[in-house]
Amino acid sequence: MTSPTSTSVAERTWARYTPQQRWKRFATLLVVTAAVVWAVESIDIIWPWVWDAPAQVGDLFGRMVPPDVSNLRAILWALVETLNIATIATFVAVFVSLPIAYIAAQNTTPNRFTLWLGRFILVSSRSVNTLIWALLFVAIFGPGVLAGIIAIMFRSIGFLGKLLGEAIEEIDRRPVEALEATGASRAKVVLYAIVPQVIPTFFAVGILRWDINLRESTVLGLVGAGGIGVILQGAIDTLNWPTVATILLAIVVLVVLGEALAAWLRRKVI
Amino acid sequence: MTDADASRVPDSRRHWQKPPFIANPWLRWGVVLGLLLYAVWAISTLPFDLDRISQGMTRASRIFSGAFPPNFARYELLIDGFLESLQIAILATLLGLILSVPIAFMAARNIAATPIYLLGRGIIIVSRSFHPVIVAILFVKAVGFGPVAGILTLTLYSIGFVAKMLAERIEEIDRGQVEALRASGSRYIGVLQFAVLPQIMPRQIGLGIYQLDSNLRASAVVGIVGAGGIGSTLMNAFGRYDYDFALAITLVIIGVILVSEAISGRIRRSIG
Amino acid sequence: MLRIQNLVKRYGHGEPVLRGLDLDVPGESVVSIIGASGAGKSTLLRCINRLVEPSEGSIELNGLELTSLKREPLRKARRRIGMIFQGFNLVDRLTVMENVQCGRLGYIPYWRAALRKYPAEDIERAYHLMERVGIAHYANQRADALSGGERQRVGVVRALMQQPEILLADEPTASLDPVSSRQIMELLQTLSQELSLPVLINIHNVAEAREYTQRIVGMRFGKLIFDGEPADLDQQAMDAVYSGTSETTQAASDSAPMPMVTP
Ligand SMILES: Nc1ncnc2c1ncn2[C@@H]1O[C@H](COP(=O)(O)OP(=O)(O)OP(=O)(O)O)[C@@H](O)[C@H]1O
């Protein structure tokens, strides 16, 4: 182990890069510079506003202190609602994603058609952002928690299904073969040889997604899909900055606690 | 095995139960009961209104019939929106990468003094706790609608991720190299430059490409609250009930995200 | 009674791996199959329980033709054929008892399998067999907590739980240390007598084959070229099985593990 490392370090002190490497680095640098120059040159920005931005941001923060806690009850209730949205949506999505992962995994899918169907569902769910899903469901169901839950579910299914599908594809084939050899039916082979191997991933991705969904639920309200975002939007619209500050602090607390809980659960379960 | 045999066998040999996940029965049933109560309560707080759902179905069919076929007639608007998203993503990635280096050093336990360490960690935690959309809405209020708010938002978003990864990397760098340079009497900056930076550079490039990809995605979202880019275009189309244009935009967003993901994955694999 | 006639197996469009192989195994005998790597030993065993589809020929187990079976009848036939694997092929995250009960999956209804409510007589039988091989105290342990030799015992019990009419063992001792390896071979030998069960064992260790089995079958290039008692397996027969002159054999022996050569 030690000898290859030391030779490469020695080579590096002689001539740090081979000519080809040097050329590649130069080309990369050129591309990056060109991209940045293009972006700065052509972006539609009123530059005086940019120079003014630090002052404006500072001013905004100035107006936020001291935070106003008179609405704390409503804020706490909104936090609980946020938590419920994330939890219910994650719970449902985990179970919905199971059959989709099953048909989207190459080694378990019944046939080519189901494989592509599964992959299509996963890709479309994953590439549309939660907020865009929320826009759609608010338009359909009207503003409220329901639209939020469904939006989070739709986005989570792709995430969970993709990771679960990969876990299914990576299972050890040998127990599967052994159980097939005992004359067990397909459904029982899935139950005994595939499910146990995928369970750790199932919990891990479920917890991970719950953590992500908690963050996403905090912004659903900005498009009217429930949770703490609704009162945040209200406070911003009425320029009630001290309340905004309280809400922001509440969000930080929620997210940090959620992350801690997720980490604890992960240790406990896996 | 005959019946006579079976009757002689003690009961414990004829029953088997999988060892439960939580050994203590009180705790186990407590957890089950707690989860059940929470589920019932959480679902009861939902405003389930069959009326609204059935209305929603008719509205859904109206939206979908309005959205098909997608309308690409205003493709110029679409392209402008995308170029702006790309510009936002590039500038935010660059700023984020540059700013995350000092913050990562501040947040690395093995390098920074405790008060600085806490400050660095604090910046990272705050910038990671807030969804970029919340940050965007604040910046929009502070600096007005448009790409500046988007760039500021995504810069902060990049710092949260890149600085965190980088700080972790710095914390696990080879102490031997640092010690060696310290022993040879190099000054502090020298230590950073020759012992630490070479070890973190490859990681920084990989993170940069990853971050460009995720900034491009995020720029589509922060636009929804007015921070410029394709998201703003989408929001406008939605607000004007131009569902066919909105679908066209969404389809293009999906396409671009898939392509960008593929490219970014490829580059990151090729640099290893 | 297992009767294999003119068995041919071709993977894809390549050269056949089994070329018209005939083999009869009457009840309660232990047969070892020896042969160089690539001779087709695993393929032969896997054709019997149809983990591999035979291309031509017939395989009859106690009068039932196995090669033409499909779906349900195939599953029913597989229940009667136990298999033991080189890598044990246990489900690591399940308990030993669950692994052992996997051998009953073909017999019990789905809800019992799902709820782990195994029939009392299956549990009793499992305890009996686990005691017989000395792993009963591990019933509630996870399979991956056991040592290699213990894991292979779980594999043996799983196969026996099927109440098989024949046992197929594909290099059952190749992943084990010498002591566990001999214990497993001894176990297979005595179990075969106790349960009057024919056992087919693929094995590379010729010494063990001689010691624990009454009949040795030598394979080369998909055909049987030796069939007799251990005493009949003289140097000449060994040469015929292991060191042919053709290129294939050469290649096979090249790929066999060599002692490290230090410059
Ligand atoms: N699934 C498969 N697809 C294609 N060829 C295969 C497959 N399985 C085995 N073969 C080929 O069939 C030949 C016989 O393989 P087999 O595994 O039966 O040999 P073996 O006698 O068991 O060897 P070993 O002692 O190494 O286990 C080999 O040349 C192998 O490459």
Ligand SMILES: [Mg+2]
């Ligand atoms: Mg083999």
